[in-house]
Amino acid sequence: MKEEEVNRCQIQEWYPKFKSLSIKTLIHELPQSFVDYLLDDSGPFLLPISVTNEDALPNRIHNPHEDDDYQVAEDSSDESDQPSPAPSFPDLELAVKASIEALGGGVFPKLNWSAPKDASWISTTGTLRCTSFSEIALLLRSSDSLVHDLCHAYDSCADKTSSRPASFVLALRKWYGSLRPEMEFRCFVRKRNLIAISQREVTTFYPALLERKTAIKASIEDFFAENVRERFESENYSFDVYVGGDERVRVVDFNPWCAFTLPLMFTWEELEQSFEEEEEEVEVEMRIVESRREVRPGLKTAVPYDYLDTSAGSGWDQFLRNADQELRRQSSTMSSSEAGA
Incomplete structure (x- = not known):
């Protein structure tokens, strides 16, 4: 994989080409001072001072006594002990505020490649939905996964010349509360063929998908052939789509082939072997x-699921068997109760 292939998957690179086929997004170039803020782990965790008085944690009680640990004794002469002033990014905050309003009042943020999904637990809603710059800063600063974008973007590149891009962006994407998680799919493209x-x-079983699988597959194949294959320049990559109730397909993201991209229900070894160069048509x-036995650990698992043993007789396999047995027991109990009634 080359740096140019990774660069094509940056949202500021692909979104302008697929704007009419994607989620409405507004993009802001980040000042270096804000990037430095995201990377700074030398002191206490400070949220930026808001020039619009919007707090990421509106229900917290500000207690001056809680700041005692950061106060310096009056007779201290060591300047290194002085607490760092809280940062502030007024120009960026005002620009972000305008974008949030333009996008309907709710957005989910991401940097060039990644969204702070691992930090959703810290938000007041437990989701990536943000209504203020302060909430966005809280998610970005709390995310470990964004370290990839900030420090290791090109680690898998054969022609690596740098660890990070020359500039970073903050992409604000319109929040749709009605989107169904089971209708998002990752598509893998090899030699410009959807394979x-x-x-x-992959952490939940959705029975309704079984009935729609054939129709969804056909919709994605048509969408790729008509809108993606000739427009995205890389030969090998993956892309995420959302399929609506009317089988209408929308692009959500583009990802490099292999590297840091999760293969989800596949393995990269399978995907590499599934395409023969001499084949013109690929099924x-x-x-x-x-089924419930096929669910996989999610992105918040401490160990990547590719490293977990899911073979017959393994601990994970036994866990799933027990879960299925419990589900059958509960279903049987409910059926008996309904029959008795």
């Missing part, structure tokens, strides 16, 4: 979670 489709949300394989 595989995976359900994106697209689509995988979804077809």
Whole structure:
């Protein structure tokens, strides 16, 4: 993989080409001072001072006694002990505020490649939905996954010349509360051929998907052939789509082939072997979670799921078997109760 392939997957690179086929997004170039703020771990965790008086944690009680640990004794002469002033980014905050209003009042943020999904627990809603610059800063500063964008973007590149891009952007994407997680899919493209489709949300079994699998697969294949294949310049990559109730497909993101991209229901070894160079037509394989036994650990798992043993007799396999047995027991109990009633 080359740096140019990774660069094509930056949202500021691909979004202008697919704007009419994607989620409405407004993009802001980040000042270096804000990038430095995201990377700074030398002192206490300070949220930026808001020039619009918007707090990421509106329900917290500000207690001056809690700041005692950061106060310096009056007779201290060591300037290194002085607490750092809270940062402020007024120009960026005002620009972000205007974009949030333009996008309907709610957005989810991401940098060049990644969104702070691992930090959603810290928000007041437990999601990536943000209504203020302060909430965005809280998510970005709390995310470990964004370290990839900030420090390791090109680590998998054969022609690596740098660890990070020359500039960073903050992409604000319109928040749609009605989107269904089971309708997002990751598509894998090899030698400009769509070879595989995976359900994106692999931690849950959605029975309704079983009935729609064939129709969804056909919609994604048509969408790729008509809108993506000739417009995205890389030969090998993956892209995420959302399929609506009317089978209408929208681009969500583009990702480099292999590297830091999760293969979800596949393995990279399978995907590499599934395409023979001499083949002109490739049968697209689509995988979804077809039973509760097939659910996978999510992105918040301490160990990547590719490293977990899910073979017959393993601990994870036994856990899933027990879960299925419990589900059958509960279903049987409910059926008996309904019959008795």
